[in-house]
Amino acid sequence: MLNKYPLWKNLMVVFIIAMGALYALPNIYGEDFAVQVSATRTSEVTTDxxxxxxxxxxxxxxxxxxxxxxxxxxxxxxxxxxxxxxxxEALAAALGRQYVVALNLAPTTPEWLEAIGGGPMKLGLDLRGGIHFLMEVDMDEAVSKAKKGMITSFPSDLRQERIRYSGVSSFGEGIIIKFRDEAQMDKAEFFIKNRYNQYQVSEAKDETALLVVMTDDYLKQIRDEAISQNITIIRNRVNELGVAEPVVQRQGAERIVVQLPGVQDPTRAKEILGATATLEFRLVDTDTDPRDALVGRIPASSELHQRREGGPVVLKKSVILTGDHITGARAAFDENGQPQVSIDLDAEGGTKMAGATKTAIGKPMATLFTEYKPTGEKDENGRSKLQKIEEVVSVATIQSRLGRSFRITGLGHAEAQNLALLLRAGALKAPVQIVEERTIGPSLGAQNIENGLSAMIWGMIVVVIFMAIYYRSFGLIANLALVVNLLLIVGVMSMIPGATLTLPGIAGIVLTVGMAVDGNVLIFERIREELQAGRSVQRAISEGYGNALSTIADANITTFITSLILFAVGTGAVKGFAVTLMIGIATSMFTAIVASRALVNIIWGGKNTNKLSI
Structure with a gap:
């Protein structure tokens, strides 16, 4: 029978609309003003x-x-x-610096909706308010770390090749390796040129030595890796600490933009992002008395550091492993009920750790924690100077040869939790500092929402009036489909974890309002043409929907592909526009082709009627 959907298809339409309405429902509950109290590295939140x-x-x-x-x-x-x-203000004054007291907005979604994954739409910085940071990566420190790696790795490589050298020291953007005779120097030059293509090797003029410097391509690679790795790690840190839908992206050659929608207080955000820390595992120099080191008597291969809980400790300069090789970290308790951090390494890290600890069983290994904090002073380029702070957070005795998994003990519970968090998030490739900070208040976001909704409502009113007057009964069906379309857009945006509504996104929804009725207009005009050609009402409806389908699909698919390209290559506002446009295209095709026809079939399908109100 013409214009009759089977029962399963009608039930499918009802189910999709009901699910859209259900997941759109949390958006009507609003948010509460909230204050969040969290611990710094040296404390923890307890029942006390x-x-x-x-x-x-x-x-x-x-x-x-x-x-x-x-x-x-x-x-x-x-x-x-x-x-x-x-x-x-009251809590910050009472709790002191051991805790971070931050302002926030907390959704008021009922528990039964949260239980099924329901939650309000994520709003961007321009709608919800929040914090905008512009962070600059210290590229000089990134290059310095790479050079430090050269000083550490080249001696072991030369010893492995049985090439005798007399010293390795820093020089410009590379190192200088000194030799006792030219034969060893020539052998080393041949080895380095054949093993490493990222270095340029030349002979020193006044002495038997090789100058090994990084190539321009390698320097560019180091800087690019510093930016990309820092972006990933900053995003991981923000996600670990529960900041919803952050925007973390590159800007220019040395800067990173971080946007935290909904966060009203920059204090907690700085606590998260300012942890420009790195980790190194080193052996303790047990042959040197720390008291001798305090007065300057210390071997060239070692250096003096301070424990976090106080007291000096002498460490070998040679680094066993850095935090770059850590793939997982979990805070737990050992067999004696004491806090520990279980660490997993990648394959390369496991090999390095196994090789270093094979001959160090029974010796202590230290975890060196390094932070870079602003001093408040500026350099000649106007950038904040950073102070390097190094602390030994743990010293543990190596009980057996370590591999890809081992554990750090001797920590407090709070220290273990925070160290595990830092290790999971990763160590920054290079220090970063905040060079620009802006806080966008919720009132401005509310005004943007109000203006966007006004534009959408007025657009809908004009469309609804036109459709009702021009297409009469079918116009009312199109208007109902338009309302359902908006409901589905909100529901889908609320369901998708990565979807964030921005001000350009509202523009995409306004555009979707026009596109949503465009499909109905094509269908209704085809039905009119069929009726004018003398077709029966049932045949005209069937042909109208059938013949208009290809035209609607072609127009929407090409627009969808364009939106997909915008999403792939765009950033910020462009992505926000593309997301809502893609969702709007998908929902408008459903409402125009499937949902509206289901309603038309229920009202006119299979009935003996000779006239349509269209």
Missing amino acids: TLANVNNELAKAGIDIKSVKMEDGTIEVRVLDGDTQLQAR
């Missing part, structure tokens, strides 16, 4: 901290909606923005 927070809020006479502790963070929900600021 929760009790302290409750006491301080009661003492300050602050009205709250709820307080809960989850995943090492205390969340305090309050009634309004003024109360939020009061709560932040």
Whole structure:
């Protein structure tokens, strides 16, 4: 029978619309003003901290909606923005620097919706407000680390090839290797040129030595890797600490843009992003007394460092392994109930660790933690000077030959948790510093949303009035399909984890409003043509939908491909526009071709009628 869907297809349409409505539902609940309390590296959030927070809020006479502790963070929900600021000031003063007290916005989605994965649409920085950072990578330090690697690796390579040398030292963007005779120098030059293509080798003029410098291509590779690795690690750190939908992308040759929608207080964000730390595993020099090292009596192959808990320790300069080779880290407890961090290495890291510890069983190995913090001073280029701070966070005795998996002990519980987090997120390839910081208030985001919604509503009103007047009953069906289309867009945007609505995204939805009725217009005009050609009502409806399908598909598929290209090559606002446009195209095709026809079939399908209101 013409114009009749089977039951399963009608049920499918109802199911899709119901799912879209269900997942769009969380967007009507709004958000609460919240204050989040989290720990720094040297502390942890406990039930005592929760009790302290409750006491301080009661003492300050602050009205709250709820307080809960989850995943090492205390969340305090309050009634309004003024109360939020009061709560932040009271808690920050009471808890001190051991805890970070940050402002945030917490969704009020009911638990039953959260249980099925429901949540509000993620809003971009321009709509929700938040924090914008422009970070600069210290490329000089990236090159310096590569040069330090040369000084460490070349002596072992030369010894392995049985080439005798008298010394290795730093020189410009490379190193200088000294030899006792020209025969050994020639042998080393041949070896380096054949083994390494990333270095240029030349003979020194005044002495028996080789100058080994990095090529321009290798220097560019180091800088590109520093940017790309730092972007990945910063994104991992933000994700690990629960900041939703961050934007982390490259800008220019040495800078990274970080946008954190919904975060109102830059303090916590700086705590996350400012951890420009690296890790090194080194052997402890047990032959040198730290008291001798304090007065300057220390071998050239060792150097003096300080433990985090206090006290000197002498470490070998040779680095066994850096944090670059760590693939996983978990905080747990050992067989004695003491905190530990279990570490997994990649294949190369496992080989290095096994080789270094094979002959070091029973000797202590230290974990050296290095941070770069701004001094408040500027260099000649106007950039903040960084102070290098090194601390030995753990010293553990090597019980057996280590491989791709081992553990670090001797830490406190909070230290183990934070060290595992840092190791999972990775060590930055080079230090970064924040050169620009902007906080966008929620009020500006609310104004953007209001303006965007106004544009969308007025566009819909004009379209709805036109369709109702020009196509009459079929126009009402098209208008209903348009409402369903918007509902599905919101539902899909809320369901997809990576989809974020931005101001250009609202523009994409406004454009979709016009495109959504375009398919119905094509169908209705074909139905009119069939009726004018003398076809019956049922035949005209069937032919109208059937013949218009290819035209609608061609137009929408080409637009979808264009949107896909925009998403692939675009950044920021362009991506936000492309995402909503792609989703809108998919939902508009469904509502125009499938959903509207299901409704037409229910009203007119299979009935003996001689006239259509179209």
